[in-house]
Amino acid sequence: MVQISKNSNFNGITPKNLMDATYEAVENFQIRAFFEAKDEILETGKFSEEEFYELLDAMIDAETERKLVLDSLIGKEPLFLEEIAETLKDFPAENVIRDIIYLKEQGYIEEHIEIKTKTVIKKIKGEEKEVEEKEYFYRYQVKDIPDDFIEHFFEPVSIVFDSEVCCQCGWCSSICPVNAISVTADTLEINDEICIKCGLCYSVCPRSFSIEQVGKSINKLDKSLNFSEKINGYINTYSASTTKDDIKEVRQDGGIVTSLLEYLLKDKLVDAIVAVQHSEEKWKPEPVIVDDLKDLYKTGGTKYANASTLAIIDKAKEYNNIAVVGTPCMMNAIEKGNLFSSGVPFFKNIKYKIGLFCMESFPYEGVLGLIKEQFEQDFNKVTKMDISSGKFIIYLDKGEDLNVPLKDVKSYARHNCHFCEDLTADYADISVGSIGSGSGWSSVITRNKKGEELFKGASKAGLIESKNLKDVKPGQPLLERIAGIKRKNCKSIELKKEKERSDNNN
Ligand SMILES: Cc1cc2nc3c(=O)[nH]c(=O)nc-3n(C[C@H](O)[C@H](O)[C@H](O)COP(=O)(O)OP(=O)(O)OC[C@H]3O[C@@H](n4cnc5c(N)ncnc54)[C@H](O)[C@@H]3O)c2cc1C
Ligand code: SF4
Ligand code: SF4
Ligand code: SF4
Known part of the structure; x- marks a missing residue:
């Protein structure tokens, strides 16, 4: 005490x-x-x-x-x-x-949800139309607690994996105090013999329970933030590109992520970064800790197969300050670490969260399959993959590029990405993606003061040039539209055993 x-x-x-x-x-x-x-x-x-x-x-x-x-x-x-x-x-x-x-x-505590319908004017195929939109209001009240009440027991995250909604972020395995969990890009195993049933893994898992209302409400408290239902809270939005030719060689879009990381490492604002690079198997991302600038460029470019980046966070414990790059589900996981406590040593050292926009990712086998079946190409000859203007594009070593409509590759994407509503990494300090900006440029959302200062610092250091995203076409309206579509199409999560438990209680 x-x-x-x-x-x-x-x-x-x-x-x-x-x-x-x-x-x-x-x-x-x-x-x-x-x-x-x-x-x-x-x-x-x-x-x-x-x-x-x-x-x-x-x-x-x-x-x-x-x-x-x-x-x-x-x-x-x-x-x-x-x-x-x-x-x-x-x-x-x-x-x-x-x-x-x-x-x-x-x-x-009980959550009361009130649904109201409002009429709004929307432009549909060039014509202004009245459309009914639902608004949700969430209120909270203490339940009548009976004398024999037993606090809910958080089960190990095998229930998330067994319900086929695990996004394989790897956070649970870093958090587990007895190393009972092993996560790879497509598997999760819990050693029941050593699990101490502490439930920490469940608390931090992005798929165990939603924290959507947490993010929104915290954003609303800060009156200086702009707020959008689709891309959530932000300070500024930019369209930006790196000024460095050697980053242009390895970048996916504007090379902003690599430029920010270079600035952080060079100015010693962090001691290391956690990101991914190509593994020995080409196009298979391998999570890495980089503490030397000379290794940074190996991380440039998007690998569309998913990675369990957060499974190596505990290995970065020796560093006082780190930056983590990851997809929105990983940013959500890190935010959930704030729920139970911030006492974990390797959690406290996460100083910067750089989030990537993400519509979906693919299992490694899915990436190989779509290159073979949709493009009839050898994946070793692919130098870059991209998703742009509704197309999945591959670039080949001979300088040629090929594309197929995005709808033709959707079936190769991971099933669990259908339960994800976040396109623009709501819980990052700064979010980066391509939607909204032109070729060779990235759309950037600074979500808080730290993210804004990071972007301004890298710009001032001459690593980045930028414009306001609102001055660029297709710009922010397209980004908001696609982010809205992702939220609308998101499937709701029902954990198998959770449902059984609530059925028994009622
Ligand atoms: C699976 C996936 C799906 C995406 N989908 C979209 C999309 O639908 N729309 C959109 O606008 N943008 C999407 N992006 C983001 C986009 O592809 C670029 O990553 C982003 O624009 C940053 O570009 P950059 O040139 O600044 O990054 P770079 O400077 O090239 O740096 C790229 C960074 O991404 C990290 N990275 C690469 N692959 C992965 C991975 N599999 N998991 C975690 N981190 C990774 C690397 O570690 C590196 O730090 C997606 C990214 C990923 C990883
Ligand atoms: S020991 Fe705790 S964190 Fe590890 S698997 Fe069991 S319940 Fe999860
Ligand atoms: S923390 Fe991540 S890897 Fe672990 S069960 Fe949850 S979603 Fe899966
Ligand atoms: S769509 Fe969501 S769950 Fe899938 S990789 Fe992207 S952020 Fe993670």
């Missing part, structure tokens, strides 16, 4: 209330499982004893805060997340918003 007196979040809470909440918090199954498995955890070598206690402290603090938040809401009517954050001044607003969603998953 020593840690509580150190946490400035608890200033203003009476010692008695703090003590009561902490006693309740240590009853939490995650904390107990973690504490009781101390010897097994230390044996794996993932955490030192000091790190173990640091993480335990952070878990107890987070759970204590949740108990205090819960107590403050008893008897209140359903409220919006922003309203709750406004009422509970004792804690940082962002924490309160995350706490509510977590408490909902623990079974304490």
Whole structure:
């Protein structure tokens, strides 16, 4: 309990209330499982004893805060997340918003969804038409908790994989304190014999429960941010290109990601970056940690097969500051790490999150299959792949390029990408993609101050030239339209065992 007196979040809470909440918090199954498995955890070598206690402290603090938040809401009517954050001044607003969603998953809070219909004027095939649009309003209220209530137990993420919705990001395997999880680009295995049932993997998994309302509400708190239902919160949008000829040689679009990483490494704003490069099998991405500029350019260019980049984050523990490049599902996973605590040593060192736009990715076998079946080409001769203007394009070593309509390759894409609603990496500090900008340029969304400063810093260092995305054609309207289509077509996730559990409760 020593840690509580150190946490400035608890200033203003009476010692008695703090003590009561902490006693309740240590009853939490995650904390107990973690504490009781101390010897097994230390044996794996993932955490030192000091790190173990640091993480335990952070878990107890987070759970204590949740108990205090819960107590403050008893008897209140359903409220919006922003309203709750406004009422509970004792804690940082962002924490309160995350706490509510977590408490909902623990079974304490009920989500009330109100649907309203409004009429809007839309241009359809050049004609202005009245269209009905649905608006969703989410309010939260403490449930009537019976005396025999048992907090929801978070199962290991095998239920996500078994429900065929795992996006293979790899985050659960980095987080698991006893190294019970192995993730590759298409497999996930849990060693039940060593799993301590702490549920940490479930908490951070981007597919276990949605944090959509967390992201939106946190964005809405910052009145300086622009907000769009389709591309979410942002400071600025740009169309940008690298100024460096050697980055132009390896880039996918504007070479912005590589330019940002070069700036970060050169200016020692980070000690290492986590990205992907070609593995020995061409076009198969291999997650890598790069701490030397000379290896950076190996990461340039898009590999359309998916990678489990976050599975190597724990290996970057030795670095104080890292930048991570990844798809929107990976940015979502990292944000979920904020839900239970930020005490994990290799989580605290993530200083920059660079997100890529992503409509879908392909299994490695799918990439090979589509090159063979759709293009009748040897994939070793392919020098670049691209998705642009509704076409899947391949460039060959002879300088030739070939394309097929994107709809003809959709069937090769990964099934689990159908459960993904995020095109533009909502949870990144800065998001980069091609939609909206011309050839050789990238569309860039700076999502927060850190992302904006990074972009401005790399521009000032002469690595990037840019225009406002709103001044470019097809620009932001196309980006918003496609982001909206992805959200609309997204399938909802139903975890097999979760459904059975809720059916039994009703
Ligand atoms: C699977 C996938 C699908 C995409 N789909 C779209 C799309 O539909 N629309 C769109 O506008 N943009 C899409 N993008 C983003 C686009 O292809 C470019 O990555 C982006 O425009 C950045 O270009 P750049 O020239 O700045 O990047 P570069 O400077 O060339 O750097 C590319 C970076 O991407 C990383 N990377 C490459 N492949 C992967 C991978 N498989 N997983 C994780 N990281 C990877 C590399 O590590 C590198 O850091 C997609 C990217 C990926 C990986
Ligand atoms: S597999 Fe999940 S529940 Fe099991 S020990 Fe690892 S993190 Fe905890
Ligand atoms: S954290 Fe990522 S790899 Fe692990 S189960 Fe969830 S989606 Fe799959
Ligand atoms: S579509 Fe979504 S789930 Fe699939 S790779 Fe892209 S971000 Fe991940």
